[in-house]
Amino acid sequence: MKRAVQSGPKSIKNINVRNNKVLVRVDFNLPIHGVKITDSSRVIAAKKTIDWLIKEGATVFLISHFGDANGKKDKNYSLRKILPFVKKTLGQKIIFVPDCIGKTRDEAILKSKKGQIYLLENTRFYFGEKENDPIFAKELARGYDYFVNEAFSSSHRAHASTVGITKYLPSYSGFNLTEECEALSSILENPKSPFVAVIGGAKISSKIDILKNLIEKVDVLIIGGGMANNFLAAEGYEIGRSFYEENFIDSAEEISRMAYDKAIEFLLPDDVLVAKKIGARARVQKKDIDQVSKGDVIADIGPKSVAKFIEPINFAGTIFWNGPLGISEFKPFSGATQALANVISKSKGRSIIGGGDTLASVKGKNLKFDFVSTGGGATLELVAGHKLPGIEALR
Numbered sequence: 051m052k053r054a055v056q057s058g059p060k061s062i063k064n065i066n067v068r069n070n071k072v073l074v075r076v077d078f079n080l081p082i083h084g085v086k087i088t089d090s091s092r093v094i095a096a097k098k099t100i101d102w103l104i105k106e107g108a109t110v111f112l113i114s115h116f117g118d119a120n121g122k123k124d125k126n127y128s129l130r131k132i133l134p135f136v137k138k139t140l141g142q143k144i145i146f147v148p149d150c151i152g153k154t155r156d157e158a159i160l161k162s163k164k165g166q167i168y169l170l171e172n173t174r175f176y177f178g179e180k181e182n183d184p185i186f187a188k189e190l191a192r193g194y195d196y197f198v199n200e201a202f203s204s205s206h207r208a209h210a211s212t213v214g215i216t217k218y219l220p221s222y223s224g225f226n227l228t229e230e231c232e233a234l235s236s237i238l239e240n241p242k243s244p245f246v247a248v249i250g251g252a253k254i255s256s257k258i259d260i261l262k263n264l265i266e267k268v269d270v271l272i273i274g275g276g277m278a279n280n281f282l283a284a285e286g287y288e289i290g291r292s293f294y295e296e297n298f299i300d301s302a303e304e305i306s307r308m309a310y311d312k313a314i315e316f317l318l319p320d321d322v323l324v325a326k327k328i329g330a331r332a333r334v335q336k337k338d339i340d341q342v343s344k345g346d347v348i349a350d351i352g353p354k355s356v357a358k359f360i361e362p363i364n365f366a367g368t369i370f371w372n373g374p375l376g377i378s379e380f381k382p383f384s385g386a387t388q389a390l391a392n393v394i395s396k397s398k399g400r401s402i403i404g405g406g407d408t409l410a411s412v413k414g415k416n417l418k419f420d421f422v423s424t425g426g427g428a429t430l431e432l433v434a435g436h437k438l439p440g441i442e443a444l445r
Contacts, residue, residue, distance in 0.1 A: 059231070059444035062099065062198050062222040068107035069164060070195035074099065074224065075211050077201040077424075078114040078169075080132055087132060091409060092203060093139045095424050099200045099224035100140060100167065110167045111159075111194065113150055113211055114201070121177035129172050136169065144169050151176070151189045159193040173211045180209055187214025200224030202231075205440025206428040212440035221444050226424075231441060233402055233421040234432045238267055242367030242400060248359070248390065250275030251373030251407060254298050258305070259434035264370075265308045270315040270362040274351055274375035274386070281306060281318050287339055290324070290346035317359060321352030323376065323383060334382050350376025350383040359390065366399035371408060372429065378411045387411045395419060404429040 076096045081088045096112075103110050119127040130146055137144050143166075147158045150170040158168055173179040178186025187210040191197065197219040199205065204212055205227070215221070223231075237245070245268045249257060254277040264271060273281055279294035284302040309316035320339055324346035325332040336352050351359070363369060371394055376383040388411070394401050395417035403412070404423030412419075423429045431438055 059223045059228070059441055061228045062102070062196075062224060065196065065220075065222060066106075067103055067196060070108050071111065071159060071162065071193065072103055072108045072196045072198055073111045073113060073191070073194040073215075073219065074103070074198045075201045075204070075215075076112050076114045077203045078112070078129060078132060078136065079116050079204075080135070082131075087135050089409070089413070090135070090139050091422070091424050093136055095202075095226040096200045096224065097140055098226060099198065100142070102225065103198075104142070104165055104167065107164055109162045109164055111147075111162075112144075112167065112169045113173055113190070115174040115179065115204070115209075115211070116172045117174070119172055119174045121175070121180075123175045127172055127174070129169055133169060140167075142167050147171065149175075151186070156193060173209075178210055180207075182208050182210050182214045184214055184217070186210045188218050191215050191218035194219055197221040198224050199440055199444060200227055201440070202227045202423075203425045203428050205438045206431045206436075208439035213443040216443040223441070223444055227441070229421070230423055230425060230429075231432070234404075234423060234425075234429060237368055237370050237400075237402055238263070238433065238435070241267065244269040244362065244366050245368045246270040246272065246362050246366040246370075246399075248272040248274065248363075248369070248371040248375075248394075249373055250277065250375045250387075251405065252276035252293060253295060254280045254302060255295050257373075257430065258298070258301050259436065260372075260430050261305050262308065263433065263435045265305070265312055265314060268314055270317065270366075271309060272317045272359050272362075274319065274355075274359070275373050276377075277373070278319055278351075279348060282339060285318075288342045288344065289348060290342050290344050292346070292348040315362065317362075319351040319355040320358060321354045322348045323350040323352055323385075324348055325382070328377060328380065328383075330380050330382070332380065332382050349380075350378075351386045356386050356389050360393045363390075363393050363397055363399075366397060369394055369397060369399050369401045370433070371401070371403045372405040372433075374407050374411050378407070384411065388415070391415065391417055
């Protein structure tokens, strides 16, 4: 039975926001290495909506979570840390408010003027956020005229700032959230053939539903990354000391049978790159899949597999890619993922990519794709055919 595909919710382009106070849920849970923010994509994704609201004469209040403060006010998880970066990325003056509810927030609302932008403190400083507590949600909503969800990447969570708040304010989707829904739904509702899906990453356990749903839609399904080890082990191949999820061998067997029954082209690696230890200076060997020994760790696919995977991509009408083909954070095992990225970016087919590790692997490479999803878990949930609470709440 095919799962229903979720279409986009009502957009802010249909409302008049002039002289109104608009609360915007963004996802500014940005990755930080030391003091450096390593990925600005979610801030950039929100920029179009924020700029439009200001142009249309609104006052904008931004709320987000940042890390997991576990219901406590902790300066290590304060959004103040990212304020300079957000200002620079958005190219806007932004006023920081050291709370998302209460007296300090109320004073900021009273003093606010048209065209100003405020960034409120971490919603996860309160237990009510993750618990979707209606009292907390009502307090979050108090003082505003509209709510806009521009946090697609958080919309698979039924939290107060994504779901509960919609009960107390007229609620709409931001431009990027609408685009995410439309782009991801389009590959399931009306993909141009041949439809090729490339699914990598480490764990099969998080992608069982997406694989089953894609089998109903695709012409070619390509499996790489650590999750391919489950399929290889299910077929009786030696995978050595490679990562796999022993409890999901049956799932791999089931998905392989489904692909066979649907007569789709189901591609697994024929050769791999192995090492005894994984790292930036690993000694790498290329082996056919039936040559892997007990002491080997499979860390990437080999050149024969790369060529096999690339062939259907060259003729694809639609391409969906989620997850690297190897342990791509280490240079010796990034080659297959980079080769795949290069081919997809040059393909004449419509290309849609997503997932944090996928985006990290193409960052700074000057590659172009038709749509880049910032969603992570939300992307997987939507493509798996599941309804996202944060989007359903906007209906």
